[in-house]
Amino acid sequence: MVDSHGSATIKDVAQSAGVSIATVSRVLNHSESVTADTRQRVLQVMEELGYNRNEVARSLKVRQTRTIGIIAPELSNVFFMEVVEAMERILAPKGYSMIIASSNDSVREEKRKLQVLIERNVDGMVVMPAGAEGEHFLTKALANIPLIMVDRRIKGLEVDSVETDNRYGVHQMIHALKSEGFERIGFIGGDPTIHTARERLLGYLEAMAEYGLPVEERFVLKKGAMNQGTGKDLLSRALGEHDHPDAFFIANDSMHLGATAYAMESLAQETLDRLVFASFDYLSYAPLLKLCHYAVAQPLERIGHEVASLMLKRLGGDRLGFPEHVMLRPDIKVMLANGGRPFEQKVMVAD
Amino acid sequence: MVDSHGSATIKDVAQSAGVSIATVSRVLNHSESVTADTRQRVLQVMEELGYNRNEVARSLKVRQTRTIGIIAPELSNVFFMEVVEAMERILAPKGYSMIIASSNDSVREEKRKLQVLIERNVDGMVVMPAGAEGEHFLTKALANIPLIMVDRRIKGLEVDSVETDNRYGVHQMIHALKSEGFERIGFIGGDPTIHTARERLLGYLEAMAEYGLPVEERFVLKKGAMNQGTGKDLLSRALGEHDHPDAFFIANDSMHLGATAYAMESLAQETLDRLVFASFDYLSYAPLLKLCHYAVAQPLERIGHEVASLMLKRLGGDRLGFPEHVMLRPDIKVMLANGGRPFEQKVMVAD
DNA sequence: CTGAAAGCGCTAACAT
DNA sequence: ATGTTAGCGCTTTCAG
Numbered sequence: 001m002v003d004s005h006g007s008a009t010i011k012d013v014a015q016s017a018g019v020s021i022a023t024v025s026r027v028l029n030h031s032e033s034v035t036a037d038t039r040q041r042v043l044q045v046m047e048e049l050g051y052n053r054n055e056v057a058r059s060l061k062v063r064q065t066r067t068i069g070i071i072a073p074e075l076s077n078v079f080f081m082e083v084v085e086a087m088e089r090i091l092a093p094k095g096y097s098m099i100i101a102s103s104n105d106s107v108r109e110e111k112r113k114l115q116v117l118i119e120r121n122v123d124g125m126v127v128m129p130a131g132a133e134g135e136h137f138l139t140k141a142l143a144n145i146p147l148i149m150v151d152r153r154i155k156g157l158e159v160d161s162v163e164t165d166n167r168y169g170v171h172q173m174i175h176a177l178k179s180e181g182f183e184r185i186g187f188i189g190g191d192p193t194i195h196t197a198r199e200r201l202l203g204y205l206e207a208m209a210e211y212g213l214p215v216e217e218r219f220v221l222k223k224g225a226m227n228q229g230t231g232k233d234l235l236s237r238a239l240g241e242h243d244h245p246d247a248f249f250i251a252n253d254s255m256h257l258g259a260t261a262y263a264m265e266s267l268a269q270e271t272l273d274r275l276v277f278a279s280f281d282y283l284s285y286a287p288l289l290k291l292c293h294y295a296v297a298q299p300l301e302r303i304g305h306e307v308a309s310l311m312l313k314r315l316g317g318d319r320l321g322f323p324e325h326v327m328l329r330p331d332i333k334v335m336l337a338n339g340g341r342p343f344e345q346k347v348m349v350a351d
Numbered sequence: 352m353v354d355s356h357g358s359a360t361i362k363d364v365a366q367s368a369g370v371s372i373a374t375v376s377r378v379l380n381h382s383e384s385v386t387a388d389t390r391q392r393v394l395q396v397m398e399e400l401g402y403n404r405n406e407v408a409r410s411l412k413v414r415q416t417r418t419i420g421i422i423a424p425e426l427s428n429v430f431f432m433e434v435v436e437a438m439e440r441i442l443a444p445k446g447y448s449m450i451i452a453s454s455n456d457s458v459r460e461e462k463r464k465l466q467v468l469i470e471r472n473v474d475g476m477v478v479m480p481a482g483a484e485g486e487h488f489l490t491k492a493l494a495n496i497p498l499i500m501v502d503r504r505i506k507g508l509e510v511d512s513v514e515t516d517n518r519y520g521v522h523q524m525i526h527a528l529k530s531e532g533f534e535r536i537g538f539i540g541g542d543p544t545i546h547t548a549r550e551r552l553l554g555y556l557e558a559m560a561e562y563g564l565p566v567e568e569r570f571v572l573k574k575g576a577m578n579q580g581t582g583k584d585l586l587s588r589a590l591g592e593h594d595h596p597d598a599f600f601i602a603n604d605s606m607h608l609g610a611t612a613y614a615m616e617s618l619a620q621e622t623l624d625r626l627v628f629a630s631f632d633y634l635s636y637a638p639l640l641k642l643c644h645y646a647v648a649q650p651l652e653r654i655g656h657e658v659a660s661l662m663l664k665r666l667g668g669d670r671l672g673f674p675e676h677v678m679l680r681p682d683i684k685v686m687l688a689n690g691g692r693p694f695e696q697k698v699m700v701a702d
Numbered sequence: 703c704t705g706a707a708a709g710c711g712c713t714a715a716c717a718t
Numbered sequence: 719a720t721g722t723t724a725g726c727g728c729t730t731t732c733a734g
Contacts, residue, residue, distance in 0.1 A: 007492060009727055020705045025729055033703055050491040055470040056416060057727035059407045060710050067450075075436040078429060085426040088453050097467060099418075100451045102439050116448060119406040140401040141358060228635070254635070261638035265688065284579070284605070287612035288639040337616065360711055371721045376713060384719055408711035411726050706733080717722075 008049040017045040028053055059121065066095045068311065069117035071127040073105040078283065079300060080128055083150060086304020087126070087311075094312065096123075103130040111136045118142070124311050129154055132195070146314035148307055152195040153325065160314070162306045162326040166196060166280075169296035169330045170203030171210075172345055173249050173278035176294040176334070178211050179343040182247040182276070186219035188234045188259060189251035190226035197226060200251045200280060219245055226251060231258030239271065246274040253281035260289050282333050293340035297331040359400040368396040379404055410472065417446045419662065420468035422478040424456040429634065430651060431479055434501060437655020438477070438662075445663065447474070454481040462487045469493070475662050480505055483546070497665035499658055503546040504676065511665070513657045513677040517547060517631075520647035520681045521554030522561075523696055524600050524629040527645040527685070529562050530694040533598040533627070537570035539585045539610060540602035541577035548577060551602045551631060570596055577602060582609030590622065597625040604632035611640050633684050644691035648682040 134154035485505035633648035
């Protein structure tokens with residue numbers, strides 16, 4: 001009644017119910033053509049035997065695993081996991097599971113994980129690329145596997161992508177600061193070889209030009225990893241210069257955190273009172289970032305939703321509009337408690 | 352040379368290389384008994400054909416998927432994902448992949464995901480349980496699948512578990528505050544039906560008794576979810592009482608955040624200057640929690656490491672010591688910048 | 703409505 | 719050292 005390895009199979013059920021395995025398979029797949037009577041009996045036996053369908057065998061036969069592979073540079077990245085969570089909410093009810101793998105910020109590792117996922121016959125793949133290289137996504141095996149890039153697009157690579165409209169976010173920040181009366185706005189960001197760092201720098205330069213504000217090279221700081229240490233270093237360097245601006249746009253949450261912590265513990269009250277930030281990312285600890293007047297909140301939930309929907313569409317064989325490049329507008333937050341002032345969000349026409 | 356669905360199989364390779372499928376399988380599995388010559392030829396053909404091993408077929412045959420199933424109440428939980436990341440670092444090199452699923456904090460959903468993972472033939476399962484119920488983990492199918500509980504243990508359930516030693520952490524916090532001179536210490540925590548909330552409350556009561564400090568019911572606050580709103584509410588309630596203590600132990604990061612934000616924006620400088628916190632969790636934004644003198648940092652990396660090692664052991668058929676209950680001691684952080692003072696950590700004997 | 707049978711791609715005896 | 723063959727558990731024609 002049970003195979004030597006412990007679990008009952010379709011065969012055991014068939015035998016026990018006095019039907020053929022085909023019939024058992026039919027009830028498993030909710031086929032119409034089974035008498036309510038036999039269905040009942042089969043279901044009954046399954047219950048008794050504690051039968052569990054073997055999805056692996058099914059996958060082999062039908063050539064699809066109902067599995068989506070996911071690769072990210074870091075699993076502990078809050079942004080990415082919120083996106084994954086949103087995806088799960090719409091994919092799981094459709095029967096999909098998600099295999100998750102970390103590229104550990106290395107293209108080499110990304111290639112390796114890609115290979116693993118291909119061998120596991122994932123039906124689709126979602127990746128937040130580790131670097132700017134993307135030839136490994138052109139492999140023959142991937143020709144039949146829908147692939148969606150998240151957060152970053154790799155130039156020259158023809159695949160679907162979903163990302164935050166970084167430039168839009170920066171524009172609004174500059175606009176907000178200008179509306180509040182600031183003419184001189186510094187930039188604190190990371191090395192432009194990083195995709196988001198570059199996008200935000202470009203957005204800054206664009207916006208400053210558009211609003212006719214002066215870009216002062218001395219206060220456009222863009223070196224290093226986008227972490228707390230860099231945030232602290234760059235801010236202290238800027239404030240070390242004579243006649244520095246009071247307003248700064250900061251390119252991400254970690255740098256913002258570093259800059260704020262530095263300011264709070266090392267600056268004279270007078271300097272502190274004048275300092276104003278606008279920055280990317282709005283996280284749980286936003287209430288503690290007291291120097292921040294405006295922030296850009298990435299639409300994580302919506303990104304997840306878009307990715308999942310697009311994936312479902314591709315999985316269904318619909319190649320319409322390929323490759324689609326979805327750009328989602330972030331939410332703009334105004335920190336009234338810190339002195340931010342409501343402003344009229346500039347209407348921007350998408351490219 | 353290629354099957355109708357696009358990808359080459361072992362059969363295609365065999366044919367093209369002029370050998371049998373068995374030989375191809377042998378080179379795939381690094382069998383010794385293949386001439387360097389034929390191996391070379393087979394490898395060559397694989398390359399040419401862009402062959403990828405079909406892990407699904409392999410799994411069906413060998414009855415193991417090299418897959419670990421993971422269920423957590425929330426995927427965006429930083430703590431859990433850091434653990435998962437650490438696990439991945441040791442499991443991936445051994446050929447394991449991880450299927451991740453969210454129970455969305457619901458036992459019902461947890462059951463459903465459990466079933467999915469069983470049907471997918473995961474080799475092992477790691478779960479951070481959603482509730483206190485655990486009968487669904489007693490299902491027959493799970494008898495042959497190693498299961499490890501993380502962060503919480505379900506009473507009466509005989510399974511391996513790995514968790515933070517919450518009581519140890521609280522003890523050290525109370526000890527630290529006492530060493531600094533505080534005799535009266537309030538408690539701000541969540542509803543004790545939540546596992547961690549209860550453990551930390553119990554730890555607090557234990558420690559207060561042990562140090563001969565008075566437990567004042569008025570200042571033992573333990574209602575609501577462990578989030579920012581509750582942190583704020585409970586602190587404001589405590590401070591609203593006459594003759595309140597200046598020192599508080601706060602049971603987790605969210606409540607700590609809420610309490611700090613509230614204090615900074617609503618309290619008179621005089622009150623603020625006296626207020627001191629010791630709390631659980633030490634995250635990226637710790638530099639901003641200026642009222643905190645001491646914190647407990649959960650050993651996430653080590654938890655992940657322990658879980659992975661234990662899993663590997665069970666997967667290898669080693670049932671030694673089952674069920675193992677690993678308790679990991681958290682790290683104690685002293686915030687010198689905020690006024691915390693180094694103290695001699697109390698040596699505690701494990702139960 | 704139900705059963706018989708072929709076969710998904712691979713591994714692992716068992717032969718040779 | 720290599721080939722033959724029998725399945726792993728399931729789905730799916732094709733008959734009846």
